[in-house]
Amino acid sequence: MGTFTSRFWSSRVRALVAAAAGAVAALCVSSTADAQEILLTGPLAGAPAVRQLRLHREGRVELAPGVSFSLLDEYQRAIVPGLRVTYHPFDWLGVGVWGGYGFAVKTNLADELQKVGIDERRCADNPSSKACRLTEVNLTRAGTNPSGDPARTGQLADDQLASMTWFLAPQITAVPFRGKIALFASLFADADIAFFAGPAFIGLRERKACGGTEDNGTPRPACSQSFSLTDRVAIAPTFGLQLNFYATDFIGFGAEFRALPFSWNTAGFDNHGQGQDNAFPDQKVDGSDSEFKFNSMMSVYATIALPTKIKVTE
Amino acid sequence: MRKARVGLLVAAALVAVPLTALAQPKGGAQQDTPKEVNLDDEPPADQPVDDGSDTGGDTGGDTGGDTGLGGGICDITPEVCQNQDFDKLAKRPLNVEMYAVQQIYALRYRRFEVNAYGLQTLNDQFVSHPGGGLAVNWYISNVLAVGVNGNVYGNAVSSFNFQTSRSARVGLPITEYQWNANVNFSYVPAYGKFAGFGDFIFHYDYFVIGGVGAISTRPIAVIDPDNRVFEFEPKVNFRLGGGIRIFFNRWLAAVLEVSDYIFFDKLENPQIPAGIDEAQNSDTWLAEGTSFTNNVQVQGGLSFFLPPTWEYRLPK
Numbered sequence: 001m002g003t004f005t006s007r008f009w010s011s012r013v014r015a016l017v018a019a020a021a022g023a024v025a026a027l028c029v030s031s032t033a034d035a036q037e038i039l040l041t042g043p044l045a046g047a048p049a050v051r052q053l054r055l056h057r058e059g060r061v062e063l064a065p066g067v068s069f070s071l072l073d074e075y076q077r078a079i080v081p082g083l084r085v086t087y088h089p090f091d092w093l094g095v096g097v098w099g100g101y102g103f104a105v106k107t108n109l110a111d112e113l114q115k116v117g118i119d120e121r122r123c124a125d126n127p128s129s130k131a132c133r134l135t136e137v138n139l140t141r142a143g144t145n146p147s148g149d150p151a152r153t154g155q156l157a158d159d160q161l162a163s164m165t166w167f168l169a170p171q172i173t174a175v176p177f178r179g180k181i182a183l184f185a186s187l188f189a190d191a192d193i194a195f196f197a198g199p200a201f202i203g204l205r206e207r208k209a210c211g212g213t214e215d216n217g218t219p220r221p222a223c224s225q226s227f228s229l230t231d232r233v234a235i236a237p238t239f240g241l242q243l244n245f246y247a248t249d250f251i252g253f254g255a256e257f258r259a260l261p262f263s264w265n266t267a268g269f270d271n272h273g274q275g276q277d278n279a280f281p282d283q284k285v286d287g288s289d290s291e292f293k294f295n296s297m298m299s300v301y302a303t304i305a306l307p308t309k310i311k312v313t314e
Numbered sequence: 315m316r317k318a319r320v321g322l323l324v325a326a327a328l329v330a331v332p333l334t335a336l337a338q339p340k341g342g343a344q345q346d347t348p349k350e351v352n353l354d355d356e357p358p359a360d361q362p363v364d365d366g367s368d369t370g371g372d373t374g375g376d377t378g379g380d381t382g383l384g385g386g387i388c389d390i391t392p393e394v395c396q397n398q399d400f401d402k403l404a405k406r407p408l409n410v411e412m413y414a415v416q417q418i419y420a421l422r423y424r425r426f427e428v429n430a431y432g433l434q435t436l437n438d439q440f441v442s443h444p445g446g447g448l449a450v451n452w453y454i455s456n457v458l459a460v461g462v463n464g465n466v467y468g469n470a471v472s473s474f475n476f477q478t479s480r481s482a483r484v485g486l487p488i489t490e491y492q493w494n495a496n497v498n499f500s501y502v503p504a505y506g507k508f509a510g511f512g513d514f515i516f517h518y519d520y521f522v523i524g525g526v527g528a529i530s531t532r533p534i535a536v537i538d539p540d541n542r543v544f545e546f547e548p549k550v551n552f553r554l555g556g557g558i559r560i561f562f563n564r565w566l567a568a569v570l571e572v573s574d575y576i577f578f579d580k581l582e583n584p585q586i587p588a589g590i591d592e593a594q595n596s597d598t599w600l601a602e603g604t605s606f607t608n609n610v611q612v613q614g615g616l617s618f619f620l621p622p623t624w625e626y627r628l629p630k
Binding site: 053071072074092109112113116117131134135138139176177178179180181182183184191192193267269270271281 | 484
């Protein structure tokens with residue numbers, strides 16, 4: 001029995017090993033065939049994939065001033081002039097930091113909400129109307145704030161809409177793809193595709209918490225009486241993709257997509273806090289009203305590489 | 315004296331080598347009868363693979379012999395060849411005219427492109443419109459194509475719409491999309507190649523696209539859903555877009571594209587007229603005028619180029 005079992009397991013192990021070896025061999029064979037397909041059949045048959053590669057990054061510091069635009073914003077966009085500084089110990093790897101300051105610009109939805117929900121509703125004159133009573137926690141009205149906060153202006157952007165005010169993101173950049181581009185078959189430039197990732201520190205301006213109590217038991221002002229903004233820092237992962245073009249040995253330009261996923265309360269509304277899955281409003285605006293957003297940005301920038309002299313491979 | 319003569323011959327041969335490297339300049343096509351070469355065909359077994367270093371012709375580049383070094387010079391004065399480090403000579407810098415992209419990897423001229431893709435609308439926060447589409451293009455030149463595409467949409471009202479309406483007591487007109495079809499022109503202004511990890515090479519191009527067509531939409535009744543039921547109705551739309559195409563081989567490519575379908579939409583009337591008869595009168599359901607709408611969508615899919623092979627006119 002023991003012999004049978006050992007034989008059984010032995011054959012099973014051999015079969016598994018053989019299958020694994022076959023799979024590895026198959027993968028190796030297919031990957032090798034893929035990598036060599038162009039070389040075998042193309043006009044540069046037999047040549048190495050890259051010769052005399054111009055190392056735009058290796059041993060250089062890259063300065064990239066640019067401007068970023070947030071995408072798919074609900075109430076306020078961020079336009080972010082910024083600077084990226086990256087040092088590349090290798091042509092394919094760099095470490096750096098990106099930072100910028102955000103200017104908030106209202107979306108059409110914010111304007112429409114201001115017009116229909118606040119200006120035309122005139123709740124100061126009709127405080128007991130149904131719409132005004134039901135929105136007193138969520139839509140600002142001109143007046144004073146308790147606790148010495150600045151007065152309410154009655155403008156959504158001033159009193160309750162959230163915005164991203166500054167960014168600081170240390171990041172690692174990998175450059176797996178290097179190549180060339182021909183524009184109109186007459187202009188040629190080196191190009192690369194880079195990926196980056198790192199932690200991001202984002203300055204947020206959000207509606208100040210109201211209703212309920214603080215952690216220490218201190219009561220907060222009622223949300224119907226409190227519409228003001230406060231600052232906090234959100235920490236989030238950031239990652240993205242860059243397309244870079246090199247016009248000269250040390251000057252180039254590029255575009256970048258950046259993701260900054262984190263939770264925040266973009267509208268300053270009381271959307272959550274009680275009921276099943278906290279799906280119902282609780283007359284309080286606090287952390288439970290933050291929602292996860294896949295915040296994203298597009299950037300365009302120029303690049304300046306220092307020192308200006310470039311290395312070339314054999 | 316004999317050494318000096320041999321040295322001169324060697325120098326002459328070395329000067330001739332860069333000239334022979336210019337075997338495929340721009341003007342070569344006019345000078346020689348183009349030879350049609352199918353790049354997907356394997357070379358005959360009795361011929362070496364052409365690596366672009368063929369120095370044939372009358373310019374002294376005939377490599378001859380088994381070693382391929384020195385050519386006729388070595389036949390005349392073998393002792394000189396023994397004293398030359400040809401590996402070192404081969405690595406010397408050559409001032410050769412080279413193009414950034416020597417040869418377009420996948421020609422599009424007179425080929426069909428069949429592009430199947432999935433899509434997701436980007437800029438409608440209230441209703442998500444995932445869907446799919448199919449495009450067919452015919453390349454009338456290597457960079458210019460005419461074609462058609464069609465999209466079908468699903469519709470999913472977002473929680474954001476519900477929360478905004480609940481919190482602000484504001485009914486925001488929202489729209490369903492049904493289908494969209496266009497006649498397009500596309501242009502390929504840029505193409506290139508990338509080396510991945512310094513090892514394998516893939517080719518890509520950028521394209522821009524413009525077109526005109528129709529999109530079928532209807533409002534979703536949110537202001538007065540009890541009385542209003544809307545039917546789909548096509549509207550004229552214009553299309554602007556661009557994208558990138560990455561070739562896996564000469565007939566298959568991945569395509570990522572962003573297109574803006576611009577149209578004038580008809581939205582639900584935010585006002586409900588007094589009286590049940592008026593409220594049920596379909597003439598009162600739509601708001602006055604039209605709303606300029608950008609339906610920006612990202613499209614990702616695969617392109618198949620037909621026929622899959624072609625004859626590459628290569629001057630030799």
